[in-house]
Amino acid sequence: MSQAVLQLEKVRKSFGSEVVLEDISFKVLEHKATVFIGASGSGKSTLLRCINLLDQIDDGQILLDGQDISAANVNPDEVRKKLGMVFQSFNLFPHMTVLENVILAPTKVQKVAKEKAIDEALELLDKFGLREKADQYPDRLSGGQQQRVAIIRSLARHPRLLLLDEITSALDPVLVNEVLSTVRDLKSEGMTMVLATHEMGFAKQVADELCYLHQGRILEWGDPSKVLQSPKKKETKEFLRRLHQAGRL
């Protein structure tokens, strides 16, 4: 079996006295997607932020392609060049057009020539049906379009691993579909991903492994349909029951 793209070993994270993540261990193999589900505040976002080195872990190890990226002498900028992250609130840069958003990192970080970066960006935008929005400012786009631009922005850097943090939480159902089909396309092209989501149907479709996060611990994990249909722990059952009640399962 090939080496894991991402591997976490007994990761722990706390904010002051509040422990947010405890004993988190999992690995993501190449071309695979690991999906995290769990209630708000269960630590999903913090987990992704820790992998991206936006937050510092308190214990354990994070390995990216076998390299310990949680080591003290690691330059976060270098690590982040290999990672793509998409946020719940899109976080596009409002003072730049769609195209400028997409080519910013390739030209400034990867130092790609501007013409080449533009060509690549337009190709990506074209692929996801956003070519005609290239010269618009983000505020003129729908939420779904903005989130797709955010995905394209992180793809333009050819990341080794894509981190998607509840990317559909701020969207209405129609726009959710538009964004999720983009992610399904990426998955079928072999992108390695870690996702946090509240969309169970989507989680089932795209996940190779599903992890239920409860109060900072991975309580249950495995094949997505197994976890969703025959959960073993009572906390997972309770979470799924509540989702069902809310009509979200």
Add this chain to the structure above:
Amino acid sequence: MAKKSGRSSNRAAPSSSYNFGGSWSASEIELARRHARRARNKKSALIAALSSFLVLGTLGLVLVTSPGWETLRNTFFKWAYGFEILPKILLGFTTNATLTVIAGTSVALIGLAIALLRTSRSPALTPFRILATVYVDVFRGIPMLLVILLVGFGIPALQIKGLTNNVLVLGTLAVIITYSAYVAEVIRSGILTVHPSQRAAARSLGLSNFQTLRHVVLPQALKRVTPPLLNDLVALIKDTGLVSILGVTDAVRAAQIQTAKTFNYTPYVMAAIIFLLVTIPLTRWTDRMLRNSYERENAVGQA
């Protein structure tokens, strides 16, 4: 293109005939509504005109019929005399203008540097951060006139070789010292209003701290604080006149010299008009620039 559509939708008068596919024409209800709106607009315009006429007319009348009006007009608004001495005041104003350009540029650079220092988190910069904080606290709190006197008379008194005794240079220095403190705080507040998520997004893309600042944080921050910065620029233009206390002849000082000769105050009014001719267009121009950029970047109808 987008801008154009934004404009035209703003301009669309209720009376213009909308035409989607040609099959639609306004219903009776809509026509009645438009008629009522037009009538209401006419009425508002009439009321505005009438009240303006009454208020401004009354004020003007009180002024003109007051017993001292003739004397006032002769001492403050003697235009023939005003135009006669105008070149002298204009010559003085070149001092204000030069000072504004030099001080304005320096203040922008120093203010930005201080703001960046104060918002940075790098441990290596800690001593500079402390110095910057002390600097701002001190010079924002001292009246500028005192700083001008301290620098203008204090530095020459030190009698250090190589240091200038030119009052114009020292006066400019004092203005720069004071305004940098103000401007630093304005820029810093702008930097703080850029949401942390923007920084997180930029860092996630692999941008370094400096690149994030340069391409993501500062462009947004500076745009937001442009109105208050402009306010400071207008104040700076006027405050450059304060260096006249060191003996520099600026517009106000030139006017003062003229009034001292003739005991007619028209030169002061002329100086005031010159200042207004610079500051008002400046304000309008910046307003328009900001509005254009707002229209470009923001969705229609979200204002």
